[in-house]
Amino acid sequence: MTSTGNAHAIAAFIESMASRPLPSGVLNAARMCLADWTAVTVGAHDQAAGRLARDMTRHWNANGLAPVFQAGTAAPVVSALVNGTFAHCLDFDDTHVGSLSHLSGPTWAAVLALASERQRPEERVLRAFIAGFEVGARIGGRLFGETVNRRGFHATSVFGKFAATAAACALLDLRGPAIAHAMGIAATQGAGLVASFGTMGKPLHAGKAAMDGVMAAQLAAEGFLANPDLLEPAGEGFADVLLQDRSLGIAKLDFDDGWEILNNTFKPYAACLMTHPAIEAAREIGTRLAPVRITKVQARVNPMALRFASKTELIEPLDGKFSIAFCIALGLHGRDVSQADFNAQSIRDTALRQLMTRIELIADPAVGATSATLNAIDEAGNDVSSHIPLASGNPGRPMTWAQMENKFMSLARPVLGDKAAATFAIFETFGDDTGLPALTAALTEGARSA
Template identity: 40%
Template sequence: MTATDGETDTAAQIARFVASLREQPLPRAVADMAKQSLVDWFAVCFAALEDREARLAAETIHAWRSQGEAVAFDGRTGSAAPIALINGTFAHALDFDDFHLASVHHVGAPTFAAAMALGMDRGLGGAEVLRAFVAGFEVGVRWGMNGTGVALADAGWHPTAVMGTLSSAAACATLLQLDETHIERGVNFAASQVAGLMASAGSIAKPLLVGKAACSGVMSATLAASGALPPPGLLQQEKGVLSVLFQRRIDPPYPPLDGEWQSLQNTFKPYAACQLTHASIDAARQLAAQISPDDILTVHACVNPLAPKVASHRSPRTPLQAKFSLTHCIAMSLLGHSALPQDFTDESVNAPETTRLRDRIEIVTLEQIGRASARLQVTLKSGQQIVQDVAAAAGSPERPMSMEATAGKFMQSATPLLGKDAGRLLETLKNFEHAGAMEAVARLMKATCAL
């Protein structure tokens, strides 16, 4: 296959990196971050099993009656691609999943969905899946760096639907041990399938886009392995996918795959809402300890300009819309809620005290405020003004969640489903590189089928 122009170097660079990663041990910190990402992925998928629309999506896909050894989080099995679609949807259904801030990419949701499904279906081990995740992470996030991920979101594209396809394809190519030629083909297959509208935020369509990215990654790598030929040049500058999405040349199209491990910059969410609401939630929770909601006259929320574009639902009517509503997340936090999955219900979204407080909140955008920062200026009915600044939201790179905190998140989600087996599964995930871990995990995932 002959590529053209800038794509030759980009595709070849990706192929060389993915192929070379098989030949070297992962740095300890990178391997540990991969395992923490896996624990978090399981936590958010288990939590999503109570989501009605995610379960409806899973039922629809199971009706295809695929056959294979991959296990979905509802305990049923099938072939790798549809199970990746199901699990990727579960992973993003609550918007509680991991996030790479620089690229605006929820890497774990599609990448682990693809790698776990293909790994189970092919009888591969946990160590291979962890290595595949790292490969997918490093390859995928670079597509969104240098401001490209932010620009995608600003233009109305869902960054994870774009980058997640490449992340998943690179992970699956690693699992299949493809040579450089076939990796390049897999990357081009992946590039041919990207898209997804940010306007889907606040509906089941958005997590389905993430599941589709995982499914497309499986298909891309397995098609390349079969000898199928994609169109060349889909990552080049002039006519490549990003230039098409933006309708202008993107330069540079892809940062070098060397230097810092971007996987060490992965972050995990303490709140089950859009990451762009997290700093405001932090500030509101701090204010809730100082003032009564009944005393509030107005709230001015000063945030990054991207925040109201993504978290845009001013008056949400459903729990999914509420997760993408700055005004709702601030109001519920001022009312003492913790912004966990159980706080986003039909009742809480439409509660009179919440809607009244939402109407008192004004969003102000300031370029100098970072995406993990916020300032809330509260004016009380007495005339007193209180300001609460958050320089770095909980879970952001400056205030990262520890493995212990992520394990706590996992236990909250898994214990209602698995009982005492939740602790056993957690230990297995923490030691996922050990022989037999994948089989043990598959057995415990099947235990959820009784739901």
């Protein structure tokens, strides 16, 4: 293992997280990540991708103490795969914009699996999650995650895998060389494809990242060896394979320059994150113009919004989450753009379909990833514009605990019933060793009240 490179920096940071002082804001952010993760996991109870992954793993007969959503307990790899897949089914989970990754989905799935199996105290659970989040975010930082996505590899499957691995290493008490080999094992397991967006393959990326992270740490704990230097800035490593023109690579990692978890974004809308600024602009215009009278809409968005959310043929509800035109139409009609708005009836709605045909999408490199500008004209010639410089839920316009509670209850109450409020109460104080048993009970017993 290199003595001064990224492998050493990652290992040293993970080891230090056992006692490193954690600001209250960092702990609060980790707890909010857990609340969001639970909300979107439980809310996805009826999603085929999660159910099929769960049904498939039953044939493994892999027993253990790790919670499996609505299916009791099993081995940690099963728990990580199933819960990680459910967590990304709705595409409503939080996003670290710096790495363009949904890090909480795979990381919390891996953490809860191993923490339950190994009966770890809640403070260690929080510390392991934060360690994983920071590692994944930094590996994907400085435009590496964004560039990976542009080249067709799903950043969540890449950096979520590293985050899950780092968190698992922390929970398994791995030390320097073993951590480096675990990260090498994770690196050699590849990446999911952006071409899978809008299919069951996308949430599987998060579940597989969680599973791969657990497996990588477990293999390293047994003495399994891999190339420990795949994440270095120089040399023929992981970055050179993904970006073969070597236009960008993994930066030299520094874990003493703040906390990336404070740069996380929570989604107020149940669609691809790149649609959110346009949704907010549309909702604002919808309060000033009657949507049925609108004759033309121009939407200036970041080019990545069209790369990831340009679907026009809507067959399944999931397609709507990756159609910026559909999301704009929902916003203009005053919809909340919540999970309830993505169903078979809404994607066939004649008024929404007609409005979609009047929307012109313009990819403008000058528009930031968290901003959008919409202009709408109605049949009377009224001309209304809305510019959103920073979509809500981003750092700078963060989601509050009250807003998170609303999101949680909208997703969890239909599944957990009367237990939903008590489950949400776990999160703000998670760490006192009373929350984890209650949370795992809510996850594993969800089917009884669904």
